[in-house]
Amino acid sequence: MRIAIVSDIHGNLTAFNAVLEDLRSVAPDLVLHGGDLGHAGPRPAEVVERIRELAWRGVMGNVDEMTVRPKSFEDFIRPAPQLDKMWNAIREVAVWTRAQHSTEQIEWLGSLPIMQVEDDVALVHASPTTTWCSPDPEASNAEFEVAYGSIPRALVVYGHVHRPFVRRVGTKTIMNSGSVGLPYDGDCRASYLLITDGKPEIRRVMYEVEQEVRLCRESGMPHPEWVQSMLQSAKPEMI
16 A cells, blocks of 8 residues: 655645656555645645645645634734734735635635544644644654654654654654645755555655746735745745
């Protein structure tokens, strides 16, 4: 059994198309998506519609939840008012993103579950209880146990942090699929995860980053220079 996990596309259709081409050659038995599909890229509706056409099962990410329920974002940021400038920028991008989606697409995003289970693999966006908070790759084993110990599966996959890794924690293998459209590990290539008979492989796929940068500038989305900087550096940036 070969399962691919494709997560955190963030409206980057250029990267997503490159990953789809790689998937055609890999030919997994099943593809699941890990959420965070549209927000922060120039073509959010196109990405969501393509996934709906492919009929991939998947989970809700935090920006999917923000698109459907803006209050979830306001609740998350309330403890950190010192980052108000960045929160305002995210809020503006979210308003623009929501306007790109059809009512049907927003309803579909709202219907996504928080967890998918396939054989011995459990997939969440961040954790089984929230789309907003998850351990960083450097977190302690104890933090991973708190986050994922309740999941009755040996293989646990999440996204959210945009940094792919595979780590053994107790009886579980914890994996992060990385990000297709907005990597944060210094490698601009799209990232996704392939699990073959329980063995994980992080796959990296080249795509035309500068083409996506140009589309950001031309799309009318707010703060395109911020997204451009992150696409080119493959690192998170403050604003």
